[in-house]
Amino acid sequence: MTTAEMTVFESMESNVRGYCRDWPTLFDTASGAWLRDSQGRDYLDFFAGAGALNYGHNNPVLKAALIDYIARDGITHGLDMSTAAKRDLLQAIDRVLLTPRGLDYKVQFPGPTGANAVEAALKLARKVTGRTTVLNFTNAFHGMTLGALAVTGNAAKRAGAGVPLSHVNSMPFDGYLDDADELSWMERALDDGSSGVDKPAAVIVETVQGEGGVNVARPQWLRRLAELCSARDILLIVDDVQMGCGRTGPFFSFEVAGITPDIVTLSKSIGGYGLPMALVLMRPELDQWTPGEHNGTFRGNNPAFVTATAALEHFWSDGTLAESTAAKGDRIQRSFTELVDEYPGLSTRGRGLVQGLVFEEASEAGKVCHIAFEQGLLVETSGADDEVVKLLPPLTITDDELDHGLGVLTRSVAAVRGGH
The missing domain is CATH 3.90.1150.10 (Aspartate Aminotransferase, domain 1)
Structure with missing residues (x-):
């Protein structure tokens, strides 16, 4: 240059x-x-x-779908109105992703970024459980907005918030303590009334910590984490913003562990073409939002719905x-x-x-x-x-x-x- x-x-x-x-x-x-x-x-x-x-x-496949949609004056901005593009995407998510994997999730469209999805997931978990604390993990990265920063580990990024980041407790990620059993510490802290760790609304985890240094959680560790949460009525949120959409192999990065998170966040490649879009997937009984309780002007990026549908149908039908x-x-x-x-x-x-x-x-x-x-x-x-x-x-x-x-x-x- x-x-x-x-x-x-x-x-x-x-x-x-x-x-x-x-x-x-x-x-x-x-x-x-x-x-x-x-x-x-x-x-x-x-x-x-x-x-x-x-x-x-x-x-080229996604570009053709996008050009065709724009050329016919398809809806570009729709907030959370019902549109043909959104209908097609929801049907593709059910047909291509959920049904073949035996997953039963409702779909929420938050704002268009991964941080938006994480914020929505944290709010929902707190609303549903009535509890405020969330457990995160060492070296985690979940976004740059206040809620997402609170569950992020990096000190320099956290310092950028300029305010205290509260209502969280950090736990050691798989491998953080070398040969020690990280989940034993977490289990002890949750079950000991004198540990100082309040019963959390949720645990949020990346199956592979990308920004944290490509730290890979073992499948057995993830399974035990899911069992630990389920036994204590704690919601498990998997942040699949960077590792989802096939980055680790299967579409969802948690598939390798055979677990079913309560809430899943997706963004980045879910739009297919690099267009901004994010999703929150939740078990149906957790969908306790009232209309408009969590919203955003750009949660209806219809061109991204079009390319997302094309990506699912073209790349994930087998x-x-x-x-x-x-x-x-x-x-x-x-x-x-x-x-x-x-x-x-x-x-x-x-x-x-x-x-x-x-x-x-x-x-x-x-x-x-x-x-x-x-x-x-x-x-x-x-x-x-x-x-x-x-x-x-x-x-x-x-x-x-x-x-x-x-x-x-x-x-x-x-x-x-x-x-x-």
């Missing part, structure tokens, strides 16, 4: 902007797993809109995408294992197409991402100290594209370790 092209961003846009500082170029077009900047340089995308572009940029995602995850794991074997101080963790390369020397992760960008690869860091190189490529990426990106990443690691 030239100095002249940078001027408008530097002079007019808030200092809060972040990703553009790590990837200082002017992006112009995008297709599939690739972006192109204004100078005609291509970048392979291992970021996918932080998980909002699971089906890639400008997916198990092809889930199988492909698992195979590509294995492909990344093999590449990462070679790096771990070659370079001391590295480890790897992940599931499906969310994979993390962990650096004992945290600063090396950022250096790897910087070199990768210079070589035409977009990849970000995560974790408490930005010690993890986190891969979130589109689920539709080809094997050749994946191998190309892994090659760039391998060379970037070598450059950092070799001092080049």
